[in-house]
Amino acid sequence: xxxxxxxxxxxxxxxxxxxxxxxxxxxxxxxxxxxxxxxxxxxxxxxxxxxxxxxxxxxxxxxxxxxxxxxxxxxxxxxxxxxxxxxxxxxxxxx
Amino acid sequence: xxxxxxxxxxxxxxxxxxxxxxxxxxxxxxxxxxxxxxxxxxxxxxxxxxxxxxxxxxxxxxxxxxxxxxxxxxxxxxxxxxxxxxxxxxxxxxxxxxxxxxxxxxxxxxxxxxxxxxxxxxxxxxxxxxxxxxxxxxxxxxxxxxxxxxxxxxxxxxxxxxxxxxxxxxxxxxxxxxxxxxxxxxxxxxxxxxxxxxxxxxxxxxxxxxxxxxxxxxxxxxxxxxxxxxxxxxxxxxxxxxxxxxxxxxxxxxxxxxxxxxxxxxxxxxxxxxxxxxxxxxxxxxxxxxxxxxxxxxxxxxxxxxxxxxxxxxxxxxxxxxxxxxxxxxxxxxxxxxxxxxxxxxxxxxxxxxxxxxxxxx
Numbered sequence: 001x002x003x004x005x006x007x008x009x010x011x012x013x014x015x016x017x018x019x020x021x022x023x024x025x026x027x028x029x030x031x032x033x034x035x036x037x038x039x040x041x042x043x044x045x046x047x048x049x050x051x052x053x054x055x056x057x058x059x060x061x062x063x064x065x066x067x068x069x070x071x072x073x074x075x076x077x078x079x080x081x082x083x084x085x086x087x088x089x090x091x092x093x094x095x
Numbered sequence: 096x097x098x099x100x101x102x103x104x105x106x107x108x109x110x111x112x113x114x115x116x117x118x119x120x121x122x123x124x125x126x127x128x129x130x131x132x133x134x135x136x137x138x139x140x141x142x143x144x145x146x147x148x149x150x151x152x153x154x155x156x157x158x159x160x161x162x163x164x165x166x167x168x169x170x171x172x173x174x175x176x177x178x179x180x181x182x183x184x185x186x187x188x189x190x191x192x193x194x195x196x197x198x199x200x201x202x203x204x205x206x207x208x209x210x211x212x213x214x215x216x217x218x219x220x221x222x223x224x225x226x227x228x229x230x231x232x233x234x235x236x237x238x239x240x241x242x243x244x245x246x247x248x249x250x251x252x253x254x255x256x257x258x259x260x261x262x263x264x265x266x267x268x269x270x271x272x273x274x275x276x277x278x279x280x281x282x283x284x285x286x287x288x289x290x291x292x293x294x295x296x297x298x299x300x301x302x303x304x305x306x307x308x309x310x311x312x313x314x315x316x317x318x319x320x321x322x323x324x325x326x327x328x329x330x331x332x333x334x335x336x337x338x339x340x341x342x343x344x345x346x347x348x349x350x351x352x353x354x355x356x357x358x359x360x361x362x363x364x365x366x367x368x369x370x371x372x373x374x375x376x377x378x379x380x381x382x383x384x385x386x387x388x389x390x391x392x393x394x395x396x397x398x399x400x401x402x403x404x405x406x407x408x409x410x411x412x413x414x415x416x417x418x419x420x421x422x423x424x425x426x427x428x429x430x431x432x433x434x435x436x437x438x439x440x441x442x443x444x445x446x447x448x449x450x451x452x453x454x455x456x457x
Contacts, residue, residue: 044175044176045174048179049157056187093155
């Protein structure tokens with residue numbers, strides 16, 4: 001199975017300039033947290049900007065599955081299946 | 096021909112001032128690292144070529160340390176990142192407050208002070224940093240508090256001649272020192288007041304805002320405290336007030352002249368409860384006798400009323416002769432003196448809040 005992570009412009013330099021990063025898994029389903037952990041292999045700098053060094057989603061990073069913020073689902077434990085797309089958006093923070 | 100570089104870290108990115116060795120006229124590059132608070136910058140002049148550092152925090156994407164070997168035209172971080180807590184520390188990095196190259200006889204060693212209060216050491220020139228576990232594991236750590244800026248080690252002061260010795264300062268917590276290369280640490284705050292605590296003379300817990308020293312007088316340190324300006328002549332064992340003659344003992348930065356160990360600079364604010372310049376003017380104060388007497392430095396600084404504070408790392412010196420002194424304000428002005436503070440010129444205005452400045456003549 002494969003899921004896609006769609007990146008805002010500001011994060012694309014950390015993924016070789018692309019908008020869409022595909023993450024594949026041998027399992028039938030995966031989780032948001034597992035997808036981010038898998039980014040460590042090819043895009044460690046991108047992974048660091050989404051989660052801290054203990055694996056927690058950064059406070060002002062929003063991750064949407066469809067129209068749902070994954071914080072309103074099961075957070076990093078939210079289940080993903082083949083073809084799902086995660087949209088990363090910065091929250092309105094920063095002063 | 097020699098060139099001068101002035102790193103200006105602000106709440107919203109990095110600017111770089113460039114000049115010649117005279118340091119009278121400056122051009123400004125930037126911004127870089129947009130939307131990042133650049134809480135620390137560093138210049139390592141020890142190697143074959145100078146290396147610049149930034150320690151920035153994006154409110155969205157987290158903290159990161161970058162280095163540049165082409166005077167700030169391009170910046171790098173290693174693939175795995177420069178700095179981050181190991182899993183067993185059960186903590187995550189919030190900000191890097193200080194990037195401090197070690198003395199010249201320790202090539203490749205660079206220290207970082209961070210939030211939450213932690214000390215980091217690099218032995219590869221500041222590319223990768225490792226947590227100094229001796230301080231992280233200190234039994235006092237659970238009692239170190241957070242000031243408004245967050246709980247952080249903001250000052251790292253390596254001993255100039257003994258690699259096994261070092262002092263750090265944190266807000267809050269105060270001064271800690273090691274004499275065994277960082278394995279063990281003891282508080283070193285005797286004489287520094289903590290007016291905000293029921294017992295104003297605690298062993299630790301003071302809110303020391305900045306430490307400074309001079310290589311020629313290794314046992315002497317200066318401290319700007321959260322109320323109180325102090326000097327220690329015995330490596331931090333005893334601190335004595337040197338605030339007499341200043342308009343106020345409150346402020347954030349303190350720095351020492353690069354070639355005159357008795358010459359020290361501060362930027363007094365009215366008080367804890369009124370954090371604007373003590374004279375309602377943007378005045379640096381200088382002592383040339385290690386704190387016995389003070390004079391206001393005004394020539395070239397704004398003559399109009401000025402109400403912007405100066406943060407703990409926004410006053411610095413370079414290592415040139417005559418000495419350069421640099422000042423950045425929270426209303427985004429930067430001033431430079433090429434004559435040890437006697438006269439000043441404006442480098443920049445209308446930048447975001449200036450958090451830190453560092454300069455060198457290369």
